[in-house]
Amino acid sequence: MPVGIIAMCLLMAATVIDRPFTFEQANGSLEQERLEESLSRMKDREEQLGAEMQRLQKEFAESVPGESGSGSGGELGREEQHIWNLWSALSVIAFVLLEIWRRDTDPLQELSVQDEDSDVIGDLSQSAELPDHRTLLHFYDKCVRVSGNELSRTKELVEGCADDLLEALRSVCNRDLDMEVEECIGIGSVYENWRLKKPLVCDLIVPFTPPEPYSFQADVLCSGGGVPGELSFGRIRVIHPGEDPSTCLCGRTQLGEDMLCLVHGEQIVGSKLDRPEQKDQLLWSTTAPYLSKASVIRWFQGALTRAWAKISHKYDFDLSFRDLERPGALRIRFRSGKSVHFNISPVVEFENSDVYFVPVLATGQANTSWPFTFAVYEKRFLKLMAKKLPETSCHLMCLQAVSFLHEKQCKLTGASGLRHYHMKTALLHLLCRQPLPDWRSSCLQLRLRDLLGFLEKALLEKRLNHFIIGNAAALPDFxxxxxxxxxxxxNLLRVLVSHGAWYRRARSTLAEMMRNAAVLIREYSPENARDNGAATEPS
Known part of the structure; x- marks a missing residue:
């Protein structure tokens, strides 16, 4: 009995000492060298405890009466052995329960007090020094603002090239086997008028549908490790003729040889007579009944290549792929050496809405799991707000300024987990909370401080809600x-917060950016340039 208690205590001590992650969250800020050293110590300690356990078992076996002629001694030994087995089983059960508790612990739980105090961030957005209104305007005009003429020329070039590509793609594709593409839609910062990085990159999406008589059914699902009811991705199911009760009856009934559907003609009848080898060439044949992102990317890149080969003689520039991991990351290169980048992505529409599923390959995500985008709704909302806000509003100026400062700070201190989409989402929330007259150009400094404060609060609370998902009050007319x-x-910060090192990097980067905001702004808009001419308010 005492030996069993000692063994269980040793096992519990080993769990606490050698596996600290069982009782507390992993400290993501540990350096790699310290982590390797800790793992080495844990391994050595496990070996020592194993040797100690073997020694205790040997001593216990020697202490048990073992004379074969003593019946009472044998019964006592068996009883002690049963007790020893019981305590061993209980210790193992305790260890397993602790491990289960560790794995089930929410990754978004509060960090330790020491971690919370590691970065001085609280009311920093209110105390941070920001330049005056005139300096901010000069900084915006000199460093952030993109010429309207340059923006228009880039969009005109990209849209013209994309339209020709899609028209040629339709002509080179097999209408019985390949997808059917629709007209492209512009999304992202260029079409929302807040792009700041050069060269300008236009983002286009192209809805596509399967060849008749097939159809798509998009299902929205929750992530396995997310909050119940928290939508994160979807799957696209290919519906065959006759599976969907809402489709025409001709796909679910046996028509006679002398009967044709007045709606579809010979299409449905012909589909039933397809050879098996033709069906194997369908894009979803290997992952049926669901559509694979990798298959769509390969098909789209191949179709774009054939389409460009057909129309390349019409242009005096070269077109090539920038990134084969993305479906249509293209580069236009002129003979002068100038280049223009744009992205064109095939997407699947969700239930006749402006929600689209995008084929983005992600590590650890199934090939049939499609993330969705609300970029079209967000573009429409910003366009609507532009009509309601004062004529010279500063909302996009704030977003561009924060994005610019964040990029410059990342170049100084390293990459941050924050993305432009986090900043854009913060602005969308603020537009709904702040009175519309408060967004006039003269309030630039105040609204810039508000945007920084919103991001600061979101990081402290470890939560930045999506602007549309779960927000019943947003966009009631859409x-x-x-x-x-x-x-x-x-929660757009869930993945960031679940990785402690990324989260702390994001906090420290934002804190440093707010401390250095005035210095960075003055560095990129020097005093002599400001004095040479008064800054004009943007139109």
Whole structure:
């Protein structure tokens, strides 16, 4: 009995000492060298405890009466052995329960007090020094603002090239086997008028549908490790003729040889007579009934290559792929050496709405799991707000200024987990909370401080909700599907917070950016340049 208690205590001590992650969150800020050293110590300690356990077992076996002629001694030995087995089983069960508790612990739980105090960030946005209004305007005009003429020329070139590509793509594709593409839609910062990075990159999406008589059914799902009801991705199911009760009856009934559907003609009848080898060439044949992102990317890149080969003689520039991991990351290169970048991505529409599923390959995500985008709704919302806000509003100026400062700070201190989309989402929330007259150009400094404060608060609370998902009050006049309005709010910082090192880097980067904001702004808009001419308010 005492030996069993000692063994269990040793096992519990080993769990606490050698596996500290069982009782507390992993400290993501440990350096790699310290982590390797800790793992080495844990291994050595495990070996020592194993040797100690063997020694204790040997001593216990020697202490048990073993004379074969003593019946009472044998019974006592068996009883002690049963007790020893019981304590061993209980210790193992305790260890397993502790491990289960560790794995089930929410990764978004509060960090230790020492970690919370490691970065001095609280009311920093209110105390941070920001230049006066005139200096901010000069900084915006000199460093951030993109010429309207340059923006228009870039969009005109990209859209013209994309339209020709898609028209040629339709002509080179097999209408019985390949996808059918629709017209492209412009999204992202260029089409929302807040792009700041050069060269300008236009983002286009192209909805596509399967060849008739097939159809798509997009299902929105929750992530396995997320909050129940928190939508995160979807799957696209290919519906064959006759599976969907809402489709024409000709796909679910046996028509006679002398009967044709007045709607589809010979299409449905012909599809039933396809050879098996033709069906094997369908894009979803290997992952049926779901559509694979990798298959779509390969098909789209191949179709774009054939389409460009057909129309390349019409242009005096070269077109090539920038990144084969993305479906249509293209580069236009002129003979002069100048280049223009744009992205064109095939997407699947969700239930006749402006929600689209995008084929983005991600590590650890199934090939049939498609993330979705609300970029079209967000573009429409910003366009609507531009009509309601004062004529010289500063909302986009704030977003561009924060994005510019963040990029410059990342170059000084390293990459941060924050993205432009986090900053854009913060602005969208602020536009709904702040009175519209408060966004006039003269309030630039105040609204810039508000945007920084919103991001600061979101990082402290470890939560930045998606602007549309779970926000029933957002965009009441827009045709957003009910499944997204009634869902749990989607925390855009969940992945960032679950990785302690990324989260702390994001906090420290934002804190340093706010401390250095005035210095960075003055560095990129020197005094002599400001004095040579008064800055004009943007139109």
């Amino acid at each position: 045709d957003i599907p009910d499944i997204f309005r009634s869902a749990q709010p989607l």
